[in-house]
Amino acid sequence: MxxxxxxxxxxxxxxxxxxxxxxxxxxxVAVLQGVLLGLLPLAMGLGRHLHILLMVAAAxxxxxxxxxxLFRRAMRKVKIHREVDPYVGFTASLVLCALGxxxxxxxxxxxxxxxxxxxxxxxxxxxxxxxxxxxxxxxxRKALTQVVGYLVLENGIYLFGLMLIEDMPVxxxxxxxxxxxxxxxxxxxxxxxxxxxxxxxxxxxxxxxKD
Amino acid sequence: MAWFLIALPLLAALAxxxxxxxxxxxxxxxVTGALHLAxxxxxxxxxxxxxxxxxxxxxxxxxxxxxxxxxxxxVCACYxxxxxxxxxxxxxxxxxxxxxxFLGLASLLAQARHPGLVWVAMETTTLATAPLIYFNHNRxxxxxxxxxxxxxxxxIALALLGTLFLAYAAHLGGxxxxxxxxxxxxxxxxxxxxPWLRAAFVLTLVGYGTKMGLAPLHTWKPDAYxxxxxxxxxxxxxxxxxxxxxxxLRIYSVVAAAGEIEFARELMVGMGLLSMLWAAVFMVRQLxxxxxxxxxxVEHMGILVFGIGIGGRAARFAxxxxxxxxxxxxxxxxxxxxxxxxxxxxxxxxxxGAIRRTPVSGWLFFLxxxxxxxxxxxxxxxxxxxxxxxxxxxxxLWTGVAFLVLLGGIFLAMSDTVVxxxxxxxxxxxxxxxxxxxxxxxxxxxxxxxxxxxMGLWLPEPLANMIRSAGDVVEGVR
Numbered sequence: 001m002x003x004x005x006x007x008x009x010x011x012x013x014x015x016x017x018x019x020x021x022x023x024x025x026x027x028x029v030a031v032l033q034g035v036l037l038g039l040l041p042l043a044m045g046l047g048r049h050l051h052i053l054l055m056v057a058a059a060x061x062x063x064x065x066x067x068x069x070l071f072r073r074a075m076r077k078v079k080i081h082r083e084v085d086p087y088v089g090f091t092a093s094l095v096l097c098a099l100g101x102x103x104x105x106x107x108x109x110x111x112x113x114x115x116x117x118x119x120x121x122x123x124x125x126x127x128x129x130x131x132x133x134x135x136x137x138x139x140x141r142k143a144l145t146q147v148v149g150y151l152v153l154e155n156g157i158y159l160f161g162l163m164l165i166e167d168m169p170v171x172x173x174x175x176x177x178x179x180x181x182x183x184x185x186x187x188x189x190x191x192x193x194x195x196x197x198x199x200x201x202x203x204x205x206x207x208x209x210k211d
Numbered sequence: 212m213a214w215f216l217i218a219l220p221l222l223a224a225l226a227x228x229x230x231x232x233x234x235x236x237x238x239x240x241x242v243t244g245a246l247h248l249a250x251x252x253x254x255x256x257x258x259x260x261x262x263x264x265x266x267x268x269x270x271x272x273x274x275x276x277x278x279x280x281x282x283x284x285x286v287c288a289c290y291x292x293x294x295x296x297x298x299x300x301x302x303x304x305x306x307x308x309x310x311x312x313f314l315g316l317a318s319l320l321a322q323a324r325h326p327g328l329v330w331v332a333m334e335t336t337t338l339a340t341a342p343l344i345y346f347n348h349n350r351x352x353x354x355x356x357x358x359x360x361x362x363x364x365x366x367i368a369l370a371l372l373g374t375l376f377l378a379y380a381a382h383l384g385g386x387x388x389x390x391x392x393x394x395x396x397x398x399x400x401x402x403x404x405x406p407w408l409r410a411a412f413v414l415t416l417v418g419y420g421t422k423m424g425l426a427p428l429h430t431w432k433p434d435a436y437x438x439x440x441x442x443x444x445x446x447x448x449x450x451x452x453x454x455x456x457x458x459x460l461r462i463y464s465v466v467a468a469a470g471e472i473e474f475a476r477e478l479m480v481g482m483g484l485l486s487m488l489w490a491a492v493f494m495v496r497q498l499x500x501x502x503x504x505x506x507x508x509v510e511h512m513g514i515l516v517f518g519i520g521i522g523g524r525a526a527r528f529a530x531x532x533x534x535x536x537x538x539x540x541x542x543x544x545x546x547x548x549x550x551x552x553x554x555x556x557x558x559x560x561x562x563x564g565a566i567r568r569t570p571v572s573g574w575l576f577f578l579x580x581x582x583x584x585x586x587x588x589x590x591x592x593x594x595x596x597x598x599x600x601x602x603x604x605x606x607x608l609w610t611g612v613a614f615l616v617l618l619g620g621i622f623l624a625m626s627d628t629v630v631x632x633x634x635x636x637x638x639x640x641x642x643x644x645x646x647x648x649x650x651x652x653x654x655x656x657x658x659x660x661x662x663x664x665x666m667g668l669w670l671p672e673p674l675a676n677m678i679r680s681a682g683d684v685v686e687g688v689r
Contacts, residue, residue: 110406111406111407111410112383112404112406112407113383114382114383130372134365137361137365143357146361150361150364150365150368153365153368154368156372157368157371157372157375160372160375161375163379164375164378164379164382167382167387167388168378168382168388168390169388170327170388170389171325171326171327171374171375171378171388171390172375172378174327174331175327175330175331175371175374175375178331178334178335179334179368179371209351209354209355209358209433209434209437209438
């Protein structure tokens with residue numbers, strides 16, 4: 001019950017993120033989503049495995065503390081607060097997100113689950129989160145929002161990984177942890193360099209190279 | 212031996228990172244490259260005796276790919292010290308460390324026997340090469356690095372999801388960890404859940420295809436290859452793409468062993484032809500020679516997956532083409548780098564008549580162009596000819612015809628730019644930089660070109676055996 005509630009909240013955060021124009025809010029919602037995802041294994045009753053508890057602790061630390069502090073540093077430097085003039089408007093991206101969620105449900109209905117599986121909501125929710133990440137990555141101009149999109153994309157994969165975590169812990173945990181740490185590490189470095197080199201984080205400045 | 216191949220370059224990278232001596236760092240590259248190649252040749256004697264429960268070890272497919280990467284690394288490493296000497300203003304610590312890390316991680320990838328481990332190696336390879344793209348530390352290289360990282364990370368994330376899908380397919384089939392390829396491509400293949408397996412292949416094709424630079428997922432490629440020094444371009448175009456291709460083939464071999472090869476083949480052939488078409492369109496009147504080479508790389512990634520998709524003889528020659536492409540790309544990128552250095556530009560109205568200013572690099576660039584477009588007696592001719600012949604022997608003639616038409620179109624599009632660059636009249640007002648062709652900046656390229664010519668004429672029997680066996684691995688022959 002609690003588990004399904006958490007998943008519903010995660011899907012709701014997807015919609016909030018695409019609809020907002022304030023970068024600060026998008027980051028906060030992404031952090032909230034990360035923490036909700038971090039709590040999910042506990043709601044699934046996996047708290048009895050020590051290795052899963054450690055992974056949960058790592059995920060919550062990274063998603064709930066490390067990433068927000070990286071973002072706060074970047075935001076202080078660049079002094080931009082709003083996503084101005086995105087390639088696709090906020091209402092349109094909300095519609096896209098809804099369509100994406102519908103598509104995720106459709107795709108998930110074609111993928112069989114183990115008989116009697118309790119993970120019915122996991123596949124559509126993870127695909128929907130993945131598509132939301134894509135929408136943010138493709139339709140926004142600011143590097144910061146694009147990084148948020150990448151985080152959401154990874155959240156979707158993490159959600160899917162939770163389905164397998166009890167049966168294939170080695171594969172899932174290495175994948176998720178590496179993705180988390182290294183991805184953020186590099187994003188942090190790049191964000192930092194962009195602020196230094198451009199005094200702004202608009203990827204429109206990153207458009208010198210073309211044919 | 213398996214661990215030595217991984218540890219040697221990583222330890223060398225650590226040494227390069229820690230030492231203060233600039234000269235020592237530059238010298239570490241060729242020494243490590245030569246040692247790695249020697250150790251690999253020794254380890255390759257046992258490629259057909261891999262224990263089935265090993266997590267790490269060389270099989271025919273991984274061994275062949277790693278051999279290609281190791282030879283390519285040696286050529287680049289012999290060229291790199293001379294290049295770094297030309298750029299004393301840039302600290303070479305990050306360059307050498309990243310370069311050596313790449314070799315260690317590529318060795319891990321080639322020997323990984325677990326889909327998760329393959330993914331980990333591919334992810335870390337991406338990260339190790341990102342600082343190389345930012346080598347010039349200017350706005351343009353930052354833009355290229357940003358695109359490489361964000362597009363590459365998304366691709367690699369999708370590949371992770373594909374790997375998890377594969378794991379779920381195995382989970383539904385009742386397989387337990389560890390999911391080693393030795394079981395996934397044999398008895399385990401029958402148990403995999405088919406819908407999940409197909410979805411896993413689509414995701415990994417998109418994910419690893421992004422890293423390879425298959426159209427339409429190649430958009431980072433012209434920027435990344437265009438803004439880096441030639442030697443890094445060569446390593447990316449021959450090394451990183453080969454790694455991604457191997458990662459894709461690992462999943463493909465599972466799909467093939469499960470009897471779903473027809474489904475995978477259609478996707479591969481379609482993606483291959485699309486990449487070649489896309490590359491051909493963007494090569495027409497391309498003024499920037501480095502971007503021209505990047506599109507040529509898109510084209511050759513297309514040829515690789517096309518050959519695998521046609522299957523049988525074409526799949527074996529696609530594996531042969533991996534080596535042919537890597538060697539010739541090496542020559543092209545580094546000779547183009549020399550030419551750019553002499554003109555302080557890489558765009559066409561300025562770079563003309565290279566054959567008069569830098570005769571050796573000019574000729575190497577021209578011969579490299581002839582080789583890559585499939586002129587005998589170079590190695591790419593053999594592979595392209597055989598892939599085309601196998602495609603034409605299929606019941607549907609149109610794939611083979613489309614392949615040949617695209618090859619012809621690409622030759623014409625590329626020759627337009629290359630002939631102007633090599634044989635045009637040098638612009639009189641263009642100041643000449645102090646760069647001159649030297650022994651150190653051309654001899655490794657001559658060696659690579661000679662090797663590619665040798666491969667076009669003669670392939671040693673043990674290597675031919677290994678390619679045959681690797682072809683069987685790819686096609687899921689049990």
